[in-house]
Amino acid sequence: MSTSETTETKPEIYTFREEDVQKAKDLVGVYHAVTQREQYTRATPDIMRNFARSYGDDNPLFVDEEYGLDTRWGGQIAPPMINIALTKDLLADPVPKDQRRPSFRGIHVFVSGTTTDWYRPVYDGDTLFSFQGFEKVEEKQSEFAGRSLIVTRIHVQFNQRAEVVQTQRVITIHTERHESKKRKKYDAIEPASYTADEIAKIDEIYAAEQVRGANTRYFEDVAVGDTLGTMAKGPLTTTDMVVFHSGGYGFAPYTPTSSRLAYKNRQRIAAFYIPNEQGVPDVAQRIHWDSEYARSIGLPAAYDYGMMRDCWLSHFLTDWIGDEGWVESMSSQMRKFNYEGDIHTFTGEVVGKRVEGDRYLVDVELRGTSQRGEITCPATATISLPSRETGLAVLPTAPVEFERVAAKMLKRSGELRAAKRQGTKA
Template structure:
């Protein structure tokens, strides 16, 4: 994913400022309320359904308002990765300048991996909030673009009861821009093309995919080495990217917008808008759907979001595990680009079984492999399954320190909202 750009001349070079790197390191362990809203702020049957559909998931637990009533959840629940679509802004005290994250303007930013832990479902009517911070900052040399900075950020999402829903650690690679440098690494990559027979073979995979659903998968019945089956995703199209955004991926504060809203956004973050071939200022984010722009910075075509592949990986897991299970954690890597036209097949297997605190867990390894035979997104996951002897799955406990911080942030938000209302009343 690319987040920060700068209008430039072809020969310009954009490098890190040492003071920005130092400030990033100083902020490790400092957490702030997330004060910008995402595409949506409160879960509803329509939002849960549309978000699931945005990455091709038709699991009725996520998409059917009536279906969930007969499950252990008592109603429809949101897909695991809903955190990228639903969040209400928190009111908070101003962040001191020295505690603000550096912008790294002119620097490309790519998601290289995530680790997510889930603690409880998101239900109809839940309002979600969040806080975030930095956990690690590493400086390295990148094969793609020279000097690079690897930053591990933490996002914690919680509901209106200050219950932590999930934590997500996102690894981003910040790379310097050397526009005058010819990058031959990607010259040999040809855009994918398909014959009707090729499409038919992909369709055969789609036709055989099944949602486990109400057919409970018990821990005792799972064997180490067992395959999780095969799932297809692709060929990736511009339409896929549009549907992903329209289904809820807001990508705040860079949410795609149009007309007057785009004008206002351009006044706020002008460096993010780079003139296209027609001279029109357009978002640097278009690298995910504008292959011409992607080629201008040395890539063969536009490519997807890392978060889209996380959605695909979680989709593969939830199809396999069934309604009564719980996806406890998933750790993924984004090793290769997934270009427009590429097709992925997802495969995986059980690599371990264990009990922990009375809970019955299975560990799995999974991966997405492109039509080039490249594993672009390997991952591991832990799933809690019901037991024929031990009974239903018990949800894991969320970190107490995070729930305490969430409660304090909600309290401060309520105080500031009361002050705002009182001020508005006095003014009138």
């Protein structure tokens, strides 16, 4: 036998660089303008509709440009999670070297949970901008991943008037990657399969789902213990992931690209491209649609994005509240993977009611449960509902300090754009 036939190939291992870990800790509380654009930059009827449909939402408030004219909003509005698809790039002064984010090259990143606060709707014609920063950085050791870094990032999104639309805190788990390490924890998980009768039962859930819509849900009509009904999502397919991306989830700055654009992207972020079984460099992100690659790192199949399940959770809420309500906040956790083939049912119940000033608030608990009986994405939410006594649901007030930062960044971006057009230095 030749040497190449008898020598075992060493597994490729990606570990944290200590300077990256320390830099992440040093950047807590530092905000920077988002200078990458997402797939979309300005809300239009088509964009709002396509994004809603990308995760299976047909609420006419989001998908019909005429329907909203007869509601309190006076027009079509965007679904709550539009922030993951819609951001225009800001121009900003160069980031000082000591404030640049660590690259964490070769490190797996999992979204484990988010907390989102919504302050005002996004309308046709609105342009959204964003700034972000690290809010918290913690180190952890686990049996599954070894050393990991838990990073909470805050994303503040605002419109062309520097009005904060929403804030989102995203908890990400950064883990070391050992390409050949066997994950015994997941060996017992078998891919899901279904009989025709089982698919028919899932279809019954879909057939019974309803959008509350114009049938106003008032605060006085809600009682603690009320259930939110049942919603189905899945079984998850590769097609679902493709539709989710094509509907707007751009995943900047790692946007899936092809041909020459993929080549250019590979020159920019080479470590993000890992050869597939044919030796072709392909994005590590393919773990969301390439089950063969997922199995190569010890998982039983490709799995969804945490942000997809946040879209599902918000969809469940907006179907329930009706046209006049407003989802103020939602906090979710991603406790388990959602693999290709998995079906999820969403359920929830009212756990509290309260009045804060002129706002009539309802607290709910909700969750997505897989066919294994595992709650993979528990969540809580606070909803503002209209009162029969006072009328419209009152929206919360955005943080003043964030609107000040937004106004400053938007002003500076405008100065830099004007200088760029004129060929001068701002």
